[in-house]
Amino acid sequence: MIEVRKVQDKKDLKKFIDFPHELYANDENYVPELFLAQKDLLDKKSHPFFQHSEADFFLAYDNAQIVGRVAAVKNNNYLEYTGDQSGKFGFFDVIEKYEVAEALLDTVAEWQKERGLTKLAGPENYSTNETCGTLIEGFDSPPTIMMPYNMPYYKEFLEEYGFEKDMDLLSYKILTKDVPDKLIRMSDKILERLNGKGITIRKINLKKFSEEIDKIIQIYNSAWEKNWGFVPMTDAEFKHAAKDMKQIVDPDFVLIAEHNGNPIGFTLSIPDMNIPLKKLKRGRLLPFGIFKLLYHKKDIDRVRIVTLGIVEGYRKLGIDAYFYMKAFEEAKRKGMNFGEASWILENNEMMNKAIENINGKVYKKHRLFKKAI
Structure with a gap:
C-alpha cells in the first residue's frame, strides 16, 4: 500500500x-x-x-x-x-x-x-x-x-x-578542438564593428558585484520576456541566486555588453563543478567534503554556458556570436576539452543556429510535460 x-x-x-x-x-x-x-x-x-x-x-x-x-x-x-x-x-x-x-x-x-x-x-x-x-x-x-x-x-x-x-x-556539446579557428579570429573584427556602434563588451567586475547584478537583472528580465514559459525573477530571487553563484563564477566567463553605458546583453558560463561534486558523499561538505571538492577542482575539463541573453533591438549585430567565441577561446586557453550550451528551447531558431555554426551537436534532451487536470 x-x-x-x-x-x-x-x-x-x-x-x-x-x-x-x-x-x-x-x-x-x-x-x-x-x-x-x-x-x-x-x-x-x-x-x-x-x-x-x-x-x-x-x-x-x-x-x-x-x-x-x-x-x-x-x-x-x-x-x-x-x-x-x-x-x-x-x-x-x-x-x-x-x-x-x-x-x-x-x-x-x-x-x-x-x-x-x-x-x-x-x-x-x-x-x-x-x-x-x-x-x-x-x-x-x-x-x-x-x-x-x-x-x-x-x-x-x-x-x-x-x-x-x-x-x-536542448543541450549542445561543443568540443573546443572543433571550434573553427577562423571563428575565434573573427571575434576581434566583430568587437571592432560593435565598438563602432557604441557597443562595448567587458568582463564582470566582482569588486562591484552588487552594482553588476543590478545591471544583469535588467538584461535578464528584458531579454527573456517573450520566451516560452518565462516568468521574470524578482530582485530578491535574482540576488539570492547570484549570492550563491558568486562563489563559483570565473570572471573570464561572465561578459556584459553595453550600449553607451546601458546594459544590453550578458553571458554566464560556469566551469563544471559537477565534476568535483560527484566525489562528495550525499552532497555533504562536512566534515571532509570541502577538501575533496577543492582537490578535484583540478579535474574540471568542461564549462557550461548557462545563460546568454540580448535585449530586443540588439540581437542581430553579432553580440551572441562574440559571446560564444570568447567562451570557447577562454575554455581552450584554460585547457578544457569541451563546453555545453544548455538549455536552449527547441523553437529558438536563432540561438540553435548560432550554436550549430560553431559545430555544436545536440547530445542531451530534456522535456517539459503538460496535462489537463
Whole structure:
C-alpha cells in the first residue's frame, strides 16, 4: 500500500533531500546536489520564492520505506505573468514502480485543483528559472552543473499518467578542438564593428558585484520576456541566486555588453563543478567534503554556458556570436576539452543556429510535460 505524506518538519525535509542518494546509489552518472544548497532552496521561511508563491513537498512510503518524492508548486507570479492556469510539479523522483508515480502525481493534481488550477505542468523546481525538465536523451554521461538527471523510465511513467510533450530543451556539446579557428579570429573584427556602434563588451567586475547584478537583472528580465514559459525573477530571487553563484563564477566567463553605458546583453558560463561534486558523499561538505571538492577542482575539463541573453533591438549585430567565441577561446586557453550550451528551447531558431555554426551537436534532451487536470 503506497502512502503519500506531506513533509512536516526538518526531519522530513532531510529525508526529502536525501532520497535521490538512495535511488541513484548504483548509477555511475549520478551527481549529488549539495545538501546545504537544497536545504536553502526548500526553506519556506528564507527562500524569496515563498514571498509571492507557495509549494508543498511530499514523500511516498511503501510500508516504512521511502519510495518517491514530489513537490506541488503554485507560482503566482507565473500565473499572473502568463495567464496560463498551470500548477507545477517538481523535485520528482521515484523508484521503478508506476503506482508510486501515480500516487505522487495524484496528490499534486488534487493539491492544484484545490487551488483552482486546471492544468499540471513540469517538472520545474519552482519555474524555468531553476532546474527543470525530464531527461529523455543522453543517459550515457553525467549532467553538468545545474542540469537535471533522472532515470530513463520517468518519461514512460509521465506519459502513462497522461502527460504530453509541452517543450523540449536542448543541450549542445561543443568540443573546443572543433571550434573553427577562423571563428575565434573573427571575434576581434566583430568587437571592432560593435565598438563602432557604441557597443562595448567587458568582463564582470566582482569588486562591484552588487552594482553588476543590478545591471544583469535588467538584461535578464528584458531579454527573456517573450520566451516560452518565462516568468521574470524578482530582485530578491535574482540576488539570492547570484549570492550563491558568486562563489563559483570565473570572471573570464561572465561578459556584459553595453550600449553607451546601458546594459544590453550578458553571458554566464560556469566551469563544471559537477565534476568535483560527484566525489562528495550525499552532497555533504562536512566534515571532509570541502577538501575533496577543492582537490578535484583540478579535474574540471568542461564549462557550461548557462545563460546568454540580448535585449530586443540588439540581437542581430553579432553580440551572441562574440559571446560564444570568447567562451570557447577562454575554455581552450584554460585547457578544457569541451563546453555545453544548455538549455536552449527547441523553437529558438536563432540561438540553435548560432550554436550549430560553431559545430555544436545536440547530445542531451530534456522535456517539459503538460496535462489537463
